[in-house]
Amino acid sequence: MVSVAIMGHGVVGSGVAEILTTHKNKLFASLGEELYIKYILDLREFPDSPLADRFTKNFDDIINDIDVRVVIEVMGGLNPAYDYVKRCLLSGKSVVTSNKELVAAHGAELLSIAKDNNANFLFEASVGGGIPIIRPINQCLVANNVSEIAGILNGTTNFILTKMINEGMEFDVALKLAQDLGYAERNPEADVEGHDACRKICILASLAFGKHIYPDAVHTEGITKITLDDVKYAEIWGGVIKLIGKVKRLENNKCDILVAPMFVPNKSQLANIDDVFNGIMVRGDCTGDVVFYGKGAGKLPTASAVVADIVDCAKHLKNRKYLFWTDSDNSSVIDYKDSVTAMYIRAIADDTKAAYTKAEELFKDIHILSKDDAKQGEIAFICEPLAYGEIEKNIDTLNNSGIKVESAIRVGDL
């Protein structure tokens, strides 16, 4: 019997308790012994829970119980999760978490503490919910140098964009619907401004490249400024707009990483990933492109990834030395202004012909996009790949020439 403690009884935590109960026999068959929930830490009362006798409000019950070998952190947020997880690892207990904020902020330190204390720190559920991604990158693709990872990492924004694309819904209306359906928080900032996707691409980048990349080093744009006009121009171009988290290893071994909405061509495997689903493309030098698709969030998908990690910890109570990356000062990340990208630009001008001439002068090669119901004076085009800093300068020049740029969205090389 392996005793575990679950910290947090919210959506994911209650899902973990549910799966450990409903899938008891299957898990026993795989593990060869029972997984026993000894404690559930939550400040709230759950008198009607079948596990009511396991609840505690006191973290000390868990940290002081040498029986508890695996602790599951599903509280979310940094405090007190960070402190609790650290203390568990320091005392040699393995920790499983779904907390992307925690891993993105303190992953290197916690992995190092886990190693030093012969314990495991696993977080399959922190990226892609129920989609297997951490273990496949780490184990199955171990014989590859990963050159690039790009993914739709946030289900809420993908739901909103899907509604805009397929049903012509305005952003605000789609956001409201996502909130009504429980896909988006009342304060949707972490999703729609890209912060959630940023934490996830940081975790994947750290894993693939072996050095911690912190969220504050990653240029992050959300989807709040995207209009139905942009969606339509993407369609005319032959694609869709998706919020993409992307990291690419450059020839100098530096790392080009960002989160931003992008034009994705219809032929890309990422173009067809709709609604709350996530999809992650990993490019290895031996495998080529591998794509993982599934539900990136939700109670049972996320909880099932947590439980897979619990089984792994229970099978290997000592540190497996599989999952590890070192700390870093973010110096491997290039300035986002140096990142080279093609760009879609939409603007309003008094004289569209003169505006296109000006755009051609600035950007050299441009590909004009024509829309039947374009607004008076509207121009739209794709420019050839250029450093983002140069594109910004050119946009300033356009604005200063009376050509008001309303939208600028990267064209993903996906």
Add this chain to the structure above:
Amino acid sequence: MVSVAIMGHGVVGSGVAEILTTHKNKLFASLGEELYIKYILDLREFPDSPLADRFTKNFDDIINDIDVRVVIEVMGGLNPAYDYVKRCLLSGKSVVTSNKELVAAHGAELLSIAKDNNANFLFEASVGGGIPIIRPINQCLVANNVSEIAGILNGTTNFILTKMINEGMEFDVALKLAQDLGYAERNPEADVEGHDACRKICILASLAFGKHIYPDAVHTEGITKITLDDVKYAEIWGGVIKLIGKVKRLENNKCDILVAPMFVPNKSQLANIDDVFNGIMVRGDCTGDVVFYGKGAGKLPTASAVVADIVDCAKHLKNRKYLFWTDSDNSSVIDYKDSVTAMYIRAIADDTKAAYTKAEELFKDIHILSKDDAKQGEIAFICEPLAYGEIEKNIDTLNNSGIKVESAIRVGDL
């Protein structure tokens, strides 16, 4: 240092040797020690190989060397692979293989021998080439009851079908092209008749359901009878024709498994998997649908999956008790005639109106498909889900009524 032996120096074997050489540092970093190729078994001479001094023609060199802890079987075929693998496992050496024929024919026995001798028998590369699939199903989805697996498991047939769909190429022409490009063998039977896909779905089914399912229990149809008319009718219906390997757990815990071409709706994640790519959908009760996509064959993709297994074996020289299924007598597999499916049927009749009336009488609900350039007397329709045996009887009745059925293809519920 962990010494390994590679049996076979063909496409995959030379790829394994290449990756172990070119990715030495990365593998060392992951494993913490060196992987040393002590022997390469091949009857041919490779005097110009940088590893020329490691070649042997004698299996005894490998089996008698206690230094060799991991043996890689990439010879293909059943003989002598089966005998060699068995003897390696009996002597406590772990074995990694990419040989789907071997795993599909003897997996249960070899897993059992591995367990009894405290060794590992791993075969990530046997399904999906470079796509992580065995380990994700086995480890990441351990907290799920898998209810269904469906996949495009053979790259050669997917290439041929893609050419038929996208370029209107006839089957024979597309097959010839596949042969010219090296995607298809001169004797293409194993691919185009579905045998290769059959072995792979057997491996996945055995893994997911814990009992060995042997290829001879699986109804298997190939793609040789598919015409461009069928491709066109699939498009009119709203989908594409794909060769699908599929296994579904029924309510009585029996198993509905087959390999056959199917109509796949455009909205399915499997519809957009083109060319030589593979895609595998796994439906879990907690995760929902998860899809894995990538190159299902090829030297380096397959070899990289083999090397990931070698690293796993080298990290865990004793049996990990992860990967296991028991032997079975195939009694859990239902007769393919009892398998319920919707069906597309195309026929030629003297009187199309009377033919549709007859079809409606036999199949109750039918959905007629109309094609502008239909041949004289051609009818085409989709029938509602029905046991396959009943469909066959109805097709006989149509034929006996002078309505000549030219094509019948399952409609995949994907």
